[in-house]
Structures are given as C-alpha cells and as structure tokens.
Amino acid sequence: MVTTRMIATIQALVTPLVPMSDLPAIELIHATKHFGRLKALDDVSISVRQGEVVAMLGPNGAGKTTAVSLMLGLRRPTGGTARLFGADPRLPASRLRLGSMLQDSGVPAMLTVREVVELFRALYHRPITEAGAIEAAQLGDKRNARVATLSGGQRQRLYFALAIVGDPDVLFLDEPTVGLDVEARRAFWEQITRLAARGKTVLLTTHYMEEADALAERVIVVNRGVIVAEGSPTAIKTRVGGRDVRFIADGLSPDWLSDLPGVQRVSRTGRAWSLLTVEPETVLREIFASGVTISNLEVHGAKLEEAVLALTSANARPAAIA
Amino acid sequence: MSTRPEAASPSALIVSRRTRFPLLILVRAEIRQRMRVPGFVMTTLIFPTMFFAFFGLANVRRTAGGAEIGAFMMASYGAYAVMSVALIAFGVSISAERGLGWNKLLRASPMGPLPYFVAKVLMALAVGFVSLALLFAFATVVGHLHEPVAFWVKLSGLLIIGMIPFVLLGLAIGYLASPTVAAPTANLIGLPLSFASGLFVPIRLLPEGVQRVAPFLPSYHVAELGWTLVGAGDGAGYAGHLAWLAAYSAAFLALALVAYRRDEGKVFD
Numbered sequence: 095m096v097t098t099r100m101i102a103t104i105q106a107l108v109t110p111l112v113p114m115s116d117l118p119a120i121e122l123i124h125a126t127k128h129f130g131r132l133k134a135l136d137d138v139s140i141s142v143r144q145g146e147v148v149a150m151l152g153p154n155g156a157g158k159t160t161a162v163s164l165m166l167g168l169r170r171p172t173g174g175t176a177r178l179f180g181a182d183p184r185l186p187a188s189r190l191r192l193g194s195m196l197q198d199s200g201v202p203a204m205l206t207v208r209e210v211v212e213l214f215r216a217l218y219h220r221p222i223t224e225a226g227a228i229e230a231a232q233l234g235d236k237r238n239a240r241v242a243t244l245s246g247g248q249r250q251r252l253y254f255a256l257a258i259v260g261d262p263d264v265l266f267l268d269e270p271t272v273g274l275d276v277e278a279r280r281a282f283w284e285q286i287t288r289l290a291a292r293g294k295t296v297l298l299t300t301h302y303m304e305e306a307d308a309l310a311e312r313v314i315v316v317n318r319g320v321i322v323a324e325g326s327p328t329a330i331k332t333r334v335g336g337r338d339v340r341f342i343a344d345g346l347s348p349d350w351l352s353d354l355p356g357v358q359r360v361s362r363t364g365r366a367w368s369l370l371t372v373e374p375e376t377v378l379r380e381i382f383a384s385g386v387t388i389s390n391l392e393v394h395g396a397k398l399e400e401a402v403l404a405l406t407s408a409n410a411r412p413a414a415i416a
Numbered sequence: 417m418s419t420r421p422e423a424a425s426p427s428a429l430i431v432s433r434r435t436r437f438p439l440l441i442l443v444r445a446e447i448r449q450r451m452r453v454p455g456f457v458m459t460t461l462i463f464p465t466m467f468f469a470f471f472g473l474a475n476v477r478r479t480a481g482g483a484e485i486g487a488f489m490m491a492s493y494g495a496y497a498v499m500s501v502a503l504i505a506f507g508v509s510i511s512a513e514r515g516l517g518w519n520k521l522l523r524a525s526p527m528g529p530l531p532y533f534v535a536k537v538l539m540a541l542a543v544g545f546v547s548l549a550l551l552f553a554f555a556t557v558v559g560h561l562h563e564p565v566a567f568w569v570k571l572s573g574l575l576i577i578g579m580i581p582f583v584l585l586g587l588a589i590g591y592l593a594s595p596t597v598a599a600p601t602a603n604l605i606g607l608p609l610s611f612a613s614g615l616f617v618p619i620r621l622l623p624e625g626v627q628r629v630a631p632f633l634p635s636y637h638v639a640e641l642g643w644t645l646v647g648a649g650d651g652a653g654y655a656g657h658l659a660w661l662a663a664y665s666a667a668f669l670a671l672a673l674v675a676y677r678r679d680e681g682k683v684f685d
Binding site: 166167168169170186187189190192194196198199200201202203204205209210212213214215216217218219220221222223226253256260266 | 432438445449452513518527528684685
C-alpha cells in the first residue's frame, strides 16, 4: 500500500495545475480499441462532469462495456486516452475515487457478505462503515450468509454494496439491475438518486430504457463502436422526432410499409404493427388509401426505447440524425 | 444538487476510519476461504499426517545408517506437506478466481495486482506452517518421536525455503489451467514427484530408472534439505540443493510470468 500512496503523492504534485473541482470525472479522448481485427471502439470521446448522471445505451456488442473497461483501467486503449479526474485509470491510486458494478464479475462463494464487504472496505482510504454499505444494499438480514447461498438479486445487491463501501466519487454501473425484480429495481433507483443528490458522478449502462429515462440527465447512444447520439433523454426523443404508430391489420407487407414517407422502422408481432415515422399523417393516409382495414389505432410520441432502436438500427444514418 | 444530504440515509453517510492493515484483512480472507473447502483442508493439512500414519509410524523410532528414521521421515513427509500446500493453494484458488471474475472486480478496485499475490503467498506460508505443525505434533504425541525444539525450527525453516519453487509452479498452474482441471493437475504433478523423490518410499527401494531421475527433480532437493539436516543427505550439501531449487524457481517464475501475461492480455488488455 506504500506504493499506491507514493503514486498518489506524485500525481498530486503533477496534476494540481488544474483545480480538482474543474476536472471532468471521466474522460475518453479519441479512444479506439481493437481486438485483433475487430474495432470495438472507434475514435470515441466522452466527457462526464463531476456530479453528472450519464447513461450509455446501445445494443449488445455496441461497445458499451469496452468503453467502461477503458474508463476503469481494466483495458488499455489501442489509441487515445482514458482519464479519471485527469489521471490514468490504470494506476491503482486513480481508482481510489471510483466504485464499480461489473458484468461477469464474481465474489468468492465461501466468504460471507460481511467478510467480502470488509475486504473491499479495506482497499479504500475513506470508506463508509461495513454496516452502512450492507444496509444501503438491503442485505442486513444476509450479512452472515455465505455468498454461495445468495440469490441472483441478492448477489447483485452485494455488488452494489462493494461499489459504494469506499464512498467513491464516481460510480460505474454496468447493467446494474439485471436479475432484480420490479420492486428491487425501484429501490435500487432510489439509491442511485440519493447518491446523485450527494453529488456523486454516475455512469451506467443499461438495456432498460426506462431506467436511463428515470435516472440519467444525459444519454449517450453507442452503436458499432461509435457514438450515434448524445443528449438529454428528452433531446434524444425529440431528435428522432418520430411518432410511434400502432395498429392491428391483415394483408400488409413490411417492405411496402418501410417505403412509406418518413418511416424509420417497422416491426410486427403477429397482426400487431408498430411504425416509427416522422410523418404519421401521411403514412396513415396511404394505409387508408390502400383499402386495408386497420383497428386499435394508437399514435404517440416515441419512448426512449423507440428512439434508441431507431438510432441504432441498421438503416439509421447518424448523419441524418445529427 | 449536491446540497441535499438529508435525502441520503444517515448510516450510509458515515465516513469511517480507514482499515489499518489492509493486507491482514486480505490474508485473513484468503485463509478463511481455503479453510472452508474440505478438499483443500484434506489435501494440505490431513494427507501429510495421514500418509505418515500409514507408511511411517511403525518405523518412527528405528535407526538406520547412523540416522534416526523418525527424523528422516519428518523431512520426507514435511517436504510433501509444503509441496501440496504450495501447488494446491495457488493453482486451485487462482484458477477458480479467474473463472469467477473476482480478480476482475479486484482489478477495478484501488488495489494493484501485487497485494493479491502477497496475500496468497502469506496464506500459503501460514497453511504450510500449520500443516508441518500438525505433522510434527502427531509424530511427537502418537509416535513418541522426541526431538529438540531447535530441530523442529530448523527443519521448518528449510522446508519453507524449499516451498518457493512450488509456490511459483502453483502460480503457473493457476494461470494455465481452467478451474475444473487445476486441482487434478496440481495433484498429478505433486504426487508422482513425491513418490519419485523418495518421500513415501526410500529412494533405494524405487525402480532403477526412477532412482536415476530423482536427483533432477525439484521435490528431491526440498527433501534433501531436510535429509541433510538429519545427517542422511546425498553429500551435495545445503548449497548444492539450494542452487538446484534456485534454478527451478527461476524456470517456474518464467513460466508463471508467461502464463500470467497471456491471461492478463486476454482479459485486461
């Protein structure tokens, strides 16, 4: 631990030209990451202010987890830089101010909840109490249970306890509510909101669009290793500007529907159709003119989920959106 | 938005004192984990004493060629004990933690890679000492083998030094073997080495081919450290055996580093 303190001292001597309070909490600067011939991230720049809550959205394989692993110092960028409060996240001392929940992580099955939290707590310089972390993760009645006996949801809450026990300024939450039921998810959101209210910076990835909408001030949409859109949840929705048109009908072909004016996406479940379009009136006029009978017609503004699907679907052109 | 601390639950807000000796917490967690796995306790703490009870106890008070057989056997079974601890403690636990994603979580924490290994080495040393203490206590109490304290201390020290190459070999196994094959691999390496080095059956009773190979095995030189202490060495002296063990340590360290880099490169590069 002497070495980490030494590195921290050196950093303190080198970086203070920029006041600590002005530094972005998290930064990727023209970051590129290749795995062999696969470009997982291609020239991505992200800057997260201190105290900001940002959600990264995108389909599987979009590059979200790769971006997070660069920010955490788990992986080295092929090109560009990753910064945590201006320092290299690959140095252990830089990570004193961060806590994380990661995908595919695990804790030793033979230890108890309390023992694992105690171990993680020992790695930080200004931790909260063990009991405080366990209570915040709502694991009070499981504190002496072995990890092996925990359910998936309880394990997820244990990871949350580990993420917050160091009282970090930045929290990385990679798909944090996977495996939680609705009630537990709501409770988890409440915890995130509280942490944000205390000025913590939060970066989360999620595939629950509702989650990003509920928690984040800013959404970064990633697809195929590049950022395709960035803004407040409302801005993302407006940027797509589309309307979700839903109805039930027989005898329609998806190709014909996609060729209608302003249609960005067509999906169907049996006889139920859903169109995302910027010109709902024209589209409906065409459908009526074709003589097809439709029922259960609904038209409403796109949800964040619709917006993201539209932005990341194969035929969406980033240029057209920007 | 940072001015609403009352929104947070009060207990979560208590910033408490930093842990004084984080390494101690790590070592304690390592020991607890191992001690809660029956398979680990059996192979590292029970087997050496049990094998001694089966094969050696009857002859413990006899002498041969000027050396006491009892003390000689303490060196043999002690060598087997430290080897098992080193191979199993590292091989199995590192491999399992790689599969689990625990080291990923630790790598994202403020802990560097070094304390992780230091804690494991200290755990292995502690378990090694306990294993030797059980063996020595059993021989004293049940076998009525009465040796001066200085002998036990010297023998323990020599065997713990002899543990080093096997700690490094265990490290290599931990990074090369998948979680399911790490334990069998460690045993498949440890047991034949022990037999071929004359730890259970004296070398002169082994097949001639094995007798010829034995002086080249690392386990042989660990046992020789103890055998030299009881006056039954092959004449190479401490320096000769330590040189062999140093060479093996260098080779196993290189192997462990290659394996570590390869694995880290896959997951953390």
